[in-house]
Amino acid sequence: MKPRPLICLLAALVSLLSPSILEAKAPRPNVILIFIDDMGYGDVGFNGATVPKTPNLDRMAGEGMKFTDFYVGCAVCSGSRTALMTGCHYQRLSMKPVLFPDSTQGLHPDEVTLADMCRAAGYRTACVGKWHLGHLPPCLPTYQGFESYWGVPYSNDMWRDPANRLAADLVLRDGVTLADVRAGHKLKNGVPIMRNEEVIEYPADQTTITKRYTEEAIRFIKRKSDKPFFLYLPHTMVHLPLAVSKAFDDPSKDLITNAIEEVDWSVGEILKAVRKAGIADNTLVVFTSDNGAAVGSSKPLRAKKGSVYDGGIREPTLMWWPGKIPAGSVCSEVAASIDVMPTLVSLCGGEMPKRKIDGRNIWPLMSGAEGARSPHDAYVLMHGPGTVRSGKWKFYPWQEGKGKQSRDNATWKPSKEPVQLYDTVADIGETTNLAAGHPEVVKRLQAAYDAHVAEITANQRPTAALVRPADAPSPSRPGSPKKKGAKAKGK
Numbered sequence: 001m002k003p004r005p006l007i008c009l010l011a012a013l014v015s016l017l018s019p020s021i022l023e024a025k026a027p028r029p030n031v032i033l034i035f036i037d038d039m040g041y042g043d044v045g046f047n048g049a050t051v052p053k054t055p056n057l058d059r060m061a062g063e064g065m066k067f068t069d070f071y072v073g074c075a076v077c078s079g080s081r082t083a084l085m086t087g088c089h090y091q092r093l094s095m096k097p098v099l100f101p102d103s104t105q106g107l108h109p110d111e112v113t114l115a116d117m118c119r120a121a122g123y124r125t126a127c128v129g130k131w132h133l134g135h136l137p138p139c140l141p142t143y144q145g146f147e148s149y150w151g152v153p154y155s156n157d158m159w160r161d162p163a164n165r166l167a168a169d170l171v172l173r174d175g176v177t178l179a180d181v182r183a184g185h186k187l188k189n190g191v192p193i194m195r196n197e198e199v200i201e202y203p204a205d206q207t208t209i210t211k212r213y214t215e216e217a218i219r220f221i222k223r224k225s226d227k228p229f230f231l232y233l234p235h236t237m238v239h240l241p242l243a244v245s246k247a248f249d250d251p252s253k254d255l256i257t258n259a260i261e262e263v264d265w266s267v268g269e270i271l272k273a274v275r276k277a278g279i280a281d282n283t284l285v286v287f288t289s290d291n292g293a294a295v296g297s298s299k300p301l302r303a304k305k306g307s308v309y310d311g312g313i314r315e316p317t318l319m320w321w322p323g324k325i326p327a328g329s330v331c332s333e334v335a336a337s338i339d340v341m342p343t344l345v346s347l348c349g350g351e352m353p354k355r356k357i358d359g360r361n362i363w364p365l366m367s368g369a370e371g372a373r374s375p376h377d378a379y380v381l382m383h384g385p386g387t388v389r390s391g392k393w394k395f396y397p398w399q400e401g402k403g404k405q406s407r408d409n410a411t412w413k414p415s416k417e418p419v420q421l422y423d424t425v426a427d428i429g430e431t432t433n434l435a436a437g438h439p440e441v442v443k444r445l446q447a448a449y450d451a452h453v454a455e456i457t458a459n460q461r462p463t464a465a466l467v468r469p470a471d472a473p474s475p476s477r478p479g480s481p482k483k484k485g486a487k488a489k490g491k
Helices: 005-016 019-024 055-063 077-086 114-120 178-182 206-222 255-276 337-348 439-458
Strands: 030-036 065-067 124-128 148-151 165-172 193-195 198-202 229-234 283-289 317-320 329-331 379-381 387-390 393-396 420-423
Touching: 030 077, 030 255, 030 337, 055 255, 055 283, 055 317, 077 114, 077 337, 114 124, 114 229, 114 337, 124 206, 148 206, 165 178, 206 229, 206 255, 255 283, 283 337, 379 439, 387 439, 393 439, 420 439
Parallel strands: 030 229, 030 283, 065 329, 124 148, 124 229, 165 198
Antiparallel strands: 065 317, 148 193, 193 198, 283 317, 379 387, 387 393, 393 420
C-alpha cells in the first residue's frame, strides 16, 4: 500500500523543522539560580571537604552534575554578577569590579539581563538576596527585569546610602530612630534590607539573613501560577562579616563553618520546596559562587578571592534537573558564568540580546551529550593582570610574584620566566611554571589574550548614572569627608 500524499507531506515538513522549533514546544523549565558570596572551591563536601558538612549540596551533586572547571567573570563581587546576569565580560559593559554605596554608576538598564530575557519569554521573575549592580534607579533589580526584589543592595560590610527611599512600614533596629535615618545615619556593616525600591529594615539583622532569604525564596516558589518562573537567589553569606541564625550558632565550630552549613541548609530547603510543589522534573537549579574563598578554603586551587589564579575564579558548581541532567555526573570541560545567558535562552524559549555577548550555550555539557566539549577554545579574563584558560593550560601574561597569590611553602621562590603557564590537570595547584618548555602554547595564548583585550576595548558599552534626589544626604563612607554633588554621574 502506497503512503497517502498528505501523510508524506506532513512527514517531510516535520523532518525539516529545526531542533530549536521542536524544543520550543517542550515544557520550559523553571529556573533557580543560587549564587553564593565568597564560597571557595574547597568549602563543600562534593569537592572533598570534610569540614564543614554539606549534606544537601552533596546530595544535589549525587542527583545532578558537578562542574569541576567552572569559571566566573571576576574575582570579586560586582564584576562577577555582571558576567552572570548579562553573559558579558564586565569590562565590555564598563562596570567596576566592586561597587560601593557611594559609587556613581551601575549596570545599564539597556543591557539585557537573565531576568529581562526570561520575563520577555513569559516567565515570572524574582530576585531575593544581594544585588550589587547599582543600588539606586535606574539600576535596581526592578529596572532590570525582576518583577520583585527583596534583599541587601550591596555587600554586607558596607553602609547605607541615605538616598534610598524609605518604606512607610520601615523597621528600625539597634536604637536607630527615624530622625537618625532622615539625617543620613550610616555605620560600617550597617546595611539596609530593601523590598523592590524601598528600604524596609535598617540596619539589617544579619544573623537572620540566610534564613529570611530562604523563606522569601520558598514563598515565591509556592506561589501558584500557570507561568514558569526564574528565581535568582544571590546569598549574602559567606561574605564578611559572617553571621548565622541561632539554629547554626555552634560555638564548637568556626563561624565560617557554621555559615557554610547554614547556606547548605538553605539549598536543602529550596530543593525540598521544589519537590513538595511537584515541579522537580521541570526545574533547573544552578548552584555556584561569585568568586573564591575570602575566609574559607579554595584548596586544592591556588590563591583566594581577588586573584586570577584558579582559587579566585574557579568555583564549586552544580547543575540539577531530574531526568534531564544525568544524576551523579561530572563535567570537567571549561565552562563559565557568562554561558548561563545563552544556555537559558535556548531552554526558556527566549531571544538572544541584539548586542554582542561573550557566553556560549553549554546545554550539551549539562545534558551529558556524547562527545560534548567546551565551547571556549580560550577563556580569557582581563581582571587584574589577566589570564587565559585553554584546555588543560592556564596562562598568565605576567611574571610570577607580581599578582595576588597563595603558596603554603615558605621556601617557595617565584619563577623568573616573564610569563606563566600551568598544566591544570597534572598540577591543579599551579605550582610549576612550564612556560619555558612550551613556547608555542605561550605564543598562542598570548595572542588570544591580546586579541580579547583589543576587541573588548574597542567595543565597550556604557554604565548608567545613578540618580540621587537633590536633597539626599551624602553617601560617603562612614567617617570620611562628605562628598559634594547632588546627582551621580555615569561612566
